[in-house]
Amino acid sequence: MIEDKTPHRTQLSDLGEFGLIAHLTADFKTKQPSTLKGIGDDAAVMNFDDKKTVVSTDLLIEGVHFDLSYVPLKHLGYKAVSVNVSDIYAMNARATQITVSIAVSNRFPLEALEELYAGIYLACERYEVDLVGGDTTSSTRGLIISVTAIGEAQEDELVYRNGAKENDLIVLTGDIGGAYMGLQILEREKAVFQVNPHSQPDLDMYTYILERQLKPEARKDIPPLLKALGVKPTAMMDVSDGLSSEILHICSQSGVGCRLYEDKIPLDPQVISTCEEFNLDSTTIALSGGEDYELLFTIAQADYDKIKGNPHFSVIGHITPKDDGVNLVTRAGQFIPIIARGWNALSKD
Numbered sequence: 310m311i312e313d314k315t316p317h318r319t320q321l322s323d324l325g326e327f328g329l330i331a332h333l334t335a336d337f338k339t340k341q342p343s344t345l346k347g348i349g350d351d352a353a354v355m356n357f358d359d360k361k362t363v364v365s366t367d368l369l370i371e372g373v374h375f376d377l378s379y380v381p382l383k384h385l386g387y388k389a390v391s392v393n394v395s396d397i398y399a400m401n402a403r404a405t406q407i408t409v410s411i412a413v414s415n416r417f418p419l420e421a422l423e424e425l426y427a428g429i430y431l432a433c434e435r436y437e438v439d440l441v442g443g444d445t446t447s448s449t450r451g452l453i454i455s456v457t458a459i460g461e462a463q464e465d466e467l468v469y470r471n472g473a474k475e476n477d478l479i480v481l482t483g484d485i486g487g488a489y490m491g492l493q494i495l496e497r498e499k500a501v502f503q504v505n506p507h508s509q510p511d512l513d514m515y516t517y518i519l520e521r522q523l524k525p526e527a528r529k530d531i532p533p534l535l536k537a538l539g540v541k542p543t544a545m546m547d548v549s550d551g552l553s554s555e556i557l558h559i560c561s562q563s564g565v566g567c568r569l570y571e572d573k574i575p576l577d578p579q580v581i582s583t584c585e586e587f588n589l590d591s592t593t594i595a596l597s598g599g600e601d602y603e604l605l606f607t608i609a610q611a612d613y614d615k616i617k618g619n620p621h622f623s624v625i626g627h628i629t630p631k632d633d634g635v636n637l638v639t640r641a642g643q644f645i646p647i648i649a650r651g652w653n654a655l656s657k658d
Contacts, residue, residue, distance in 0.1 A: 317420065318418035318419075319418050319419035319420060320419070332419070339439045339441070340437060340439055341405045341406065341437075341438070341439050343356055343358075343405055343406075343461065357461045360462060360463055361402075361462055361464050361467060362459065362460070362461060363397055363400050363402040363459070363461065363462060364457065364459050364460075365393060365396035365397060365457070365458050366393070366455065366456065366457040366458070367389075367392055367393050367396075367455070367456055368453065368454070368455050369385070369388075369389050369453070369454040369455075369456075370450075370451075370452075370453050370454075371450070371451035371452040371453065372450070372451060375388075376495075376499070377452070379495045379499055380495075380523060381424070381523070382421055382424035382428065383424045383425070383427050383428040383431075384428060384523045384524050385425060385454070386424070386425040386426060386427065386429040386430075386431075387428035387429070387431055387432045387435075387524055388523070388524060388525060389409070389428075389429065389432075389456050390407060390409075390429055390432030390433065390436065390438070390458075391432055391436075391524075391525050391526060391527045391602065392525065392527070392549065392602060393456040393457070393458035394407070394432075394436050394438060394458045394460075394527045394529070395547045395602045396458060396547060397458050398528055398529055398531060398532055398547070398604065399468075399545055399546045399547040399604060400460070400462065400467055400468060400469070400545070401462060401466055401467055401532050401535070401541070401542065401545060402460040402461060402462035402466070402532065403460050403461055403462060403532065404436055404437075404438050404458055404459070404529070405439065405460055405461055406438055406439045406440075406441045406458075406459040407433070407438050407439070407456055407457060407458050407459065408440070408441060408442040408443045408457045408459075409429060409440060409454070409455070409456050410443045410444040410446075410454070410455040410456075411425070411444075411445055411446075411452070411453065411454050411455075412445075412446045412447065412452070412453040413445070413448055413451075413452055414447070414448045414449060414450070414451050414452070415447070417452065425454075435529075436527065438458070466536075466541070468541065468542045468544065468545040469545075470545070470546050470559050471544065471559075471562040472542075472543040472544040472563060472607075473543050473544040473559050473560070473567075473607040473628050474543055474563070474565070474607075474628060475565060475628055475630055476610055476627060476628060477544075477607040477609060477627065478607065478608050478609075478610055478612075478613060478624050478626075478627050478628075479556070479567060479569065479606075479607055479625050479626040479627060480605070480606050480607065480623065480624055480625070481548070481552075481574070481603060481604075481605050481622070481623050481625050482528055482531055482603045482604045482622060482623075483528070483575065483601070483603040484576055484577045484580070484601075484603070485548060485552055485574070485576070485598065485601040485603055486576055486577075486584075486591060486594040486595040486598050486601070487517060487518040487521035487522070487577055487579070487580050487601065488518070488521040488525060488599065488600035488601050488602075489522075489594055489597075489598030489599060489600065490518045490579075490580050490583045490584065490587075490589075490594060490598070491515065491518035491519045491520070491521050492522050493583070493587055493589075494512065494515045494518065494583070495522065495523075498510045498512070514579075515583065517577060517579045518577070518580060518583060521600075521601065522600065525600060525601070525602045526602070527547075527602055528547075528602070530621075531604050531621070534621065538615045538616060539612075539615055540608055540612045540615050540616060542606035542608055543606075543607045543608060543609065544559045544563055544606060544607045545604060545605065545606035546559060546604075546605055546606075547602050547603065547604055547605070548599070548601045548602065548603045548604070548605050549599060549601075549602060550599045550649075551596060551597045551598055551649070552569075552574070552595055552596050552597075552598075552605065553596040553597055553647050553648065553649055554599075554649040555605050556569065556605065556647065557647065557648075557649050559605070559607065560628075560631075563628075565628045565629065565630065565631050566631050566632065566633040566634050566635050566636070567626055567627065567628050567629055567635050567636070568627055568629055568633075568636050568637075568638050568644075569625055569626035569636070569637050569638065569647065570625060570637075570638045571592050571637055571639045571640050573623060573625040573626065574596075574623075574625055575623045575625075576591055580594070580595075592637075596637070596647070607628060626638075
């Protein structure tokens with residue numbers, strides 16, 4: 310039997326806006342008791358009783374935030390949800406609902422959007438959030454995705470960026486730098502493919518860092534873990550733009566300084582070996598890479614014993630008086646002022 314190598318393409322105009330929404334969201338079911346009305350009306354209806362509502366939104370734009378030459382649409386859908394619910398967890402809250410809006414050009418058939426929404430569906434299942442609304446429209450510049458994440462928390466559970474105090478410990482979950490190095494591998498292989506379209510890359514040795522770039526996981530596990538340990542951070546945010554940018558945000562909004570210790574920053578061996586392959590400094594990548602979506606937070610020194618030895622956490626520094634500045638202490642004991650070299654969405658570079 311001869312295989313049909315021409316995939317079927319269903320034009321979006323065949324369905325119309327409301328038909329498209331109904332088709333893409335047919336398998337999404339509500340799970341949260343706070344969701345009173347989801348997709349299908351003029352607006353979603355949610356009831357959080359006496360809890361506080363937390364809302365965050367992000368845009369992902371083709372050619373700026375992702376490259377479809379190497380990012381599968383299913384992975385992109387998953388990532389679009391992950392990076393948004395990560396902001397909710399960074400508030401020490403629980404993500405409950407999302408809305409998804411997309412703008413697409415006519416080069417995308419229905420089957421492409423089915424792949425995108427398959428990833429969104431998997432993320433909704435993974436993070437136990439309900440898709441409750443959104444919008445679709447046309448675009449002249451490729452694919453644009455906007456996700457709004459909604460969450461809930463008791464008022465006394467919420468953690469902001471401005472609560473760090475002198476002598477607090479600085480804690481980081483997981484490890485960092487992997488997402489950036491995964492991006493370097495993908496960009497390199499894209500350049501090779503453009504020169505020789507018949508080349509087949511061997512990516513087995515980069516599995517971890519590629520997953521960190523293509524399918525990052527938001528730290529849903531951390532807020533309940535901290536609660537179980539009896540620890541409430543004094544300040545917290547997620548590492549989306551790079552460790553240097555995030556610690557500067559915390560220090561600036563809290564009116565403090567800090568010392569980060571180079572030898573305490575957690576790096577996966579695959580990150581270190583890939584940095585060596587690219588002749589890059591692994592500490593620079595850890596400080597400036599971004600897109601790791603780990604959580605960076607500060608805790609009182611009295612809580613140290615509660616997290617000591619926990620494999621999810623690394624104590625990487627401590628908070629100092631504001632006049633001491635924001636510094637990296639190198640392995641040689643030198644103090645180097647930290648400046649923001651992470652992702653800047655409005656940079657001209």
